Amino acid sequence: MTSSLVRGRPRHATAHIRVRVAHALVGAVAGAGWLALPVLAAQEPATASPPRAAPAAPQDDESSAVDLILPVAVLGAAGVVAAYSYIRRGRRASGAASSLPAAPTPAGSDRRARAALVEADDSVRASEEELPFAAALLDERTLAPFRHAVHTARTELSAAFALWHRYEEGEPRDPGDRGQTLAGVVGRCAEAGRVLDARAGELDRLRRPEVGPALDVAEGAFRRLTARAAGARATVPELRERYGPAVGARAAGCAEEAMDRLVFATARLNEARRAADSGEKGRTVRQLRAAEGSVAQAGILVAGVDRTARRLGEAAALVSAALTGAEAVLAGARATGTPVPSGADDTLAAVRTELTAGPYDPLDALRRITRALVRLPGARSGVLDTAADLVARAAVGEAEDFVAVHRGAVGADPRSLLAAAVRTLAAPHPVEAAVLARRALELAERDVRAHGLPESDSLGTTGAVLGGVLLGEEPDGGPPVSFGGPETRGRFRTG
Template identity: 80%
Template sequence: MTSSLVRGRPRHATAHIRVRVAHALVGAVAGAGWLAIPVLAAQDPATASPPPRTTRAAPSAPAAPSAPRDDESSAVDLILPVAVLGTAGVLAAYSYVRRTRRSPGVVSPAPAATPAESDHQARAALVQADDSVRASEEELPFAAALMDERSLAPFRLAIRTARGELAAAFALWHRYEEGEPRDPGDRRQALVGIIGRCAEAGRVLDRPPRAEVGPALAVAEGAFRRLAARAAGARSTASSLHERYGPSVGARMTGRVEVAMDRLVSATSRLNEARRAADLGEDERAVRQLRCAESAIAQAGVLLAGLDDQARRLREAAALVPTALTGAEAVLAAARATGTPVPSGADDTLAAVREELTAGPYDPLAALRRITRALVRLPDARSGVLDTAADLVARADTGEAEDFVAVHRGAVGADARSLLAAAARALGAAHPVEAAALARRALESAERDVRAHGVPASDAEGPGGAD
């Protein structure tokens, strides 16, 4: 048994549809054949078993007493075939319901009529598939508290498989947005491929049987209490970061804490509603409220964990800035000595960063970002301390954008998600400066989406459009 909300039984949907339909048809045919046996026997006495022999001495013996036994035999013969037919119908209906429930937010892979419609359908498919995967990832820790690792392994595999399909879809979309392929027919096929990948990502995610509401609710309440304790110290952490690294860092960190507290307030309300519904025996309503509470708790956890990660990266960056600055100046000097063209404005950037070091609190990650970008075109910029600095900045920027999209996904569109996926690919391919730039663009795009649409009710009260 699992938490109220884990999806993830991996399977190939098309093959299983055929198997289910075949099972239903076989059951129906077998039941129909069984049902027909008594009728055929009544219509064709030659094929029926011979009646028992009687003597001539009693030719006029009444047949009436045997009639009830015949009626009873016919009724008994009908019961099992009817049950088989009913079971086959129930199994077919169950398969259909499981199929429709399994991926409610995935767009149909059927192509749209016009290029504009196909473009819109692809965007919607990317958002919905990404939401489904993120919702499953949110549910996994709650399931882990109620399942052993062996039982949980198929669901982890399903999420990894869906994440792989989604990553491929985002890669296709990124190329499409950059104008590749150029042929109109090939571009339409690319959109069909994107939509199909997203549909496959949704198909491999499944929801196993739910646990009892009581144990699942106890797990969620325990997670809430642990996060509430952490949140109490998060405000002081944000305040200390503000004093040490300046107002820009302090504002970002304080914003994280505020949103986390909002999520925990929402979780409190949802947990209370779930407990009340469970006490009244309204399990369906209790599960809905519990799912919303789990989502709010998971998002608060993302924000608080991200705060700790950013604080650690800021400390690492502050220790690295002086060495990176010295290394960058050495790279510029070596470039001039060999006649290599120096990027325009590189000297001014390094001078401004060096001035920041003595001017008071500053954002060390921003300083490293400026240093690495200023020298990105020089061959020696990917060596030693500068490479370490670029990787640190890329991971910090990608993590910040990832957290924002995860928490505000109800308002974030396909462009921000695609840029974030491209940043992850660049980071994995050891292109940290490019990854950092893409992650910053993803965060800016996501923030624009939130400003344009506002924080949706589902963000504050539920799974954020995941289901």
């Protein structure tokens, strides 16, 4: 039951107003009657004695009294009406004011912007993941509007992240301008979602008339990826032996998560095939879309292992040349009297020691070399520039993969830093981009730990929820995420 306070005024206050208005009306009528009594009494005819001629002066007084009755009555009534109207206006103004929504607080606007960024980023990522499966069934001309929608949404999202990054750094400083910045973040995210929502139904109409071909495509992608995942698992011991336990542990984690997603995809593909054989089109589509999302994430994880192995090999081939180039830069700085960063010599000496001490991470070695010399003239030339670019791309790629396959738990801050790293790398400022990407990865890993790692289950459902393949709204993990914005991406719900 709705409280009377929500409507703007307590009931007892309304009753008091009515009583006061009634009292005012009665008082006005009584006052007018009291003024009229003497005149009315003087005009009553005598019943006991015959009429006598009255003096002239009393007749003038009686006429004056009669003339006063109407003005006094009118004034009294006008006063009552004015008082009543004033009270009514006060009531209406009070009710209107209470019905207005409360102005958002800075903390509320901040939370809203964060949620909008996460939701828009999830929508763009899920839409990008579905396009390869659609491309296997549709020609490029038919698919072009959907690629354009994803590109437009990505552009709006990038602008929103840029606004948010400035806001996080304290710009602008004026509270009003900061509120406008947050409104701009939410508006950009809403536009990204709107663009994707507008195309979601059309993609369904093109993809879903016959689910059989789409199911064949997903099963083919699953089989190819299963073979690649086996190769990635075989790569892990080699990486551990060559580059040390830390590198091996990261690669092993990616390979294990890839297998978890493939287990989930196996179960959902089997369910989709059974549903298709039974003629249950809605259930087939739901299970198929879940399998597609899981296959896409397994592909990201397997590709991450392969890409890491390749970049580690490239980095190992560069370390010695980078050390020589760094020492030359330091010597040139000393020759010209340029201040040398503190600790630069120690960093280079430590890396040289690692080269002969056993397995080491060559990407980490290059990162330390390039970061130690970033402010010196010559640090952005030759082999050092190549090394900085390789390190930055590896760091951005690792952070990107982690966010993509754990988006069910990753918040706005690591996503914003990752977007900033991408912009900084394009500037190009590779050393700074690598720093931002590493920080983004640290925050994303923190968010996943705070969320809680999923308990292992035989069907891989908890991993799919953590990865954002499922929305987690129902006992079986919820609807699969599909192409679209916030209004449509979870449309394959049961019922």
